[in-house]
Amino acid sequence: MPDSTEAAEEPRSDQNPNPSASGFLGAVTAEEGNEWSSFRDDEIMKQHSEIQAVEAVKIPFVGDKEPITALAAEFQYGSPILQEKIKLIAEQYLALRRTRGDGNCFFRSFMFSYLEHILETQDKAEVERIIAHIEMCKKTLKSQGFTDFTFEDFFSTFLEQLESVSQGQDASISHDELLERSRDQSISDYVVMFFRFVTTGEIRSRSEFFEPFILGLTNSSNTVDQFCKTSVEPMGEESDHVHITALSDALGVAIRVVYLDRSSCEAGPVTINHHDFIPSAPSKMSTERDDSTMASTNIITETATVSNPSEQEDGTTATAATTEDSRPPFVTLLYRPGHYDILYPK
Amino acid sequence: MQASRARLFKEYKEVQREKVVDPDIQLVCDDSNIFKWTALIKGPSETPYEGGLFQLAFAIPEHYPLQPPQARFLTKIFHPNVHFKTGEICLDILKTAWSPAWTLQSVCRAIIALMAHPEPDSPLNCDSGNLLRSGDLRGYRSMARMYTRLAAMPKKG
Numbered sequence: 001m002p003d004s005t006e007a008a009e010e011p012r013s014d015q016n017p018n019p020s021a022s023g024f025l026g027a028v029t030a031e032e033g034n035e036w037s038s039f040r041d042d043e044i045m046k047q048h049s050e051i052q053a054v055e056a057v058k059i060p061f062v063g064d065k066e067p068i069t070a071l072a073a074e075f076q077y078g079s080p081i082l083q084e085k086i087k088l089i090a091e092q093y094l095a096l097r098r099t100r101g102d103g104n105c106f107f108r109s110f111m112f113s114y115l116e117h118i119l120e121t122q123d124k125a126e127v128e129r130i131i132a133h134i135e136m137c138k139k140t141l142k143s144q145g146f147t148d149f150t151f152e153d154f155f156s157t158f159l160e161q162l163e164s165v166s167q168g169q170d171a172s173i174s175h176d177e178l179l180e181r182s183r184d185q186s187i188s189d190y191v192v193m194f195f196r197f198v199t200t201g202e203i204r205s206r207s208e209f210f211e212p213f214i215l216g217l218t219n220s221s222n223t224v225d226q227f228c229k230t231s232v233e234p235m236g237e238e239s240d241h242v243h244i245t246a247l248s249d250a251l252g253v254a255i256r257v258v259y260l261d262r263s264s265c266e267a268g269p270v271t272i273n274h275h276d277f278i279p280s281a282p283s284k285m286s287t288e289r290d291d292s293t294m295a296s297t298n299i300i301t302e303t304a305t306v307s308n309p310s311e312q313e314d315g316t317t318a319t320a321a322t323t324e325d326s327r328p329p330f331v332t333l334l335y336r337p338g339h340y341d342i343l344y345p346k
Numbered sequence: 347m348q349a350s351r352a353r354l355f356k357e358y359k360e361v362q363r364e365k366v367v368d369p370d371i372q373l374v375c376d377d378s379n380i381f382k383w384t385a386l387i388k389g390p391s392e393t394p395y396e397g398g399l400f401q402l403a404f405a406i407p408e409h410y411p412l413q414p415p416q417a418r419f420l421t422k423i424f425h426p427n428v429h430f431k432t433g434e435i436c437l438d439i440l441k442t443a444w445s446p447a448w449t450l451q452s453v454c455r456a457i458i459a460l461m462a463h464p465e466p467d468s469p470l471n472c473d474s475g476n477l478l479r480s481g482d483l484r485g486y487r488s489m490a491r492m493y494t495r496l497a498a499m500p501k502k503g
Contacts, residue, residue, distance in 0.1 A: 147449060149353065149357070150411070150448075186349060190349070197447070233447050234443050234445045235445070
């Protein structure tokens with residue numbers, strides 16, 4: 001224990017200003033200290049980017065479209081149940097597009113799948129609808145105390161991409177160009193970050209709704225804030241139900257997730273599960289409904305076409321079994337434990 | 347590179363505005379290089395760092411704000427989460443928990459918070475960490491206080 005006299009002696013050992021080498025505590029900890037000093041921040045970051053570079057060679061951020069048989073080939077020595085499930089997937093789905101497993105795969109898959117849909121359909125109404133939602137998301141973030149300039153660049157990057165895929169059949173960028181942009185880190189990562197901001201805004205604004213789902217995921221007391229800070233806002237943090245629900249609700253875009261895992265294979269014939277994330281009634285829009293202007297009514301009607309009206313009352317999502325009347329979500333993702341890729345229905 | 351430059355310029359403008367709001371932080375951008383910043387932060391009150399003025403150095407990576415700034419203390423400080431020789435700071439938001447939602451200004455605030463609430467269980471300065479972990483608050487405070495006086499306060503006479 002250092003009393004004042006011993007402490008006062010410290011600065012005299014000029015050659016070795018590190019107190020760990022100065023005796024009373026040093027014996028045990030000096031070595032530990034040295035070990036730590038050999039791992040500097042910049043070296044850790046360098047190591048990170050080296051690992052990322054190795055991954056990058058294996059698969060770009062967004063891969064090429066592959067026939068669904070590629071999945072069967074990958075699992076040819078895998079569990080028979082999974083092989084059965086792949087056969088079922090092949091009955092309904094035509095192709096697969098892989099994304100890099102860097103913790104951003106859900107957002108990256110959503111990005112490409114959504115933009116590709118807009119590029120192919122030139123659905124102007126959908127574009128207008130999502131732009132209205134994005135404006136809402138901006139207001140939400142501002143009201144939560146986020147500084148404008150911390151998120152506005154990411155928002156503009158996404159809006160730019162949206163604009164360039166919705167210029168009409170001839171004026172829009174080509175499919176190849178979209179793929180190229182999705183593989184360009186400076187665009188792709190910015191769009192991923194845009195989705196992360198949108199997601200965190202939604203979770204924070206409905207924290208009482210999300211808290212029970214988050215409760216099991218962290219030990220911290222200030223769960224929602226902590227969860228957003230550590231599991232939503234940083235790049236490379238993996239997504240699960242909470243993220244998907246929040247993003248789907250915030251943007252008003254339905255997402256179908258097909259599960260290629262060991263679920264529901266206990267008894268009976270093998271089936272393939274899927275879950276539709278249907279955006280809940282846009283609560284933030286309801287404040288505008290009071291204005292009862294035509295414009296806001298239009299937005300609501302538009303939302304209703306992608307939402308399942310029967311699910312809007314309790315604000316929860318449900319499986320597709322009850323959604324016969326609405327068209328299926330146009331974003332379809334394949335889930336394997338820990339990873340999301342894009343699926344193309346027949 | 348262009349994106350990081352644009353973002354840093356926005357932060358620069360924000361800093362000019364915030365100066366009045368937060369008198370505990372003085373962020374300065376290098377005259378010739380927007381990727382190099384320094385900050386002077388005031389040691390938080392009711393801590394052994396009170397009354398001290400601590401200088402931080404920031405090196406901003408090319409992919410900022412997707413990647414965190416590198417921050418370190420230039421002023422010698424005795425704190426469990428600051429490397430005694432290099433000034434490196436052990437703070438999650440500077441590593442895995444970094445997000446573009448943070449700014450240089452808010453990182454400074456987080457560092458001030460870390461000074462007030464050391465986390466001795468992940469020490470970069472083991473001596474300091476061990477003092478706290480063994481419950482020797484008096485030892486920790488006197489060491490930290492001494493280094494504040496020696497390194498972070500203007501010399502008298």
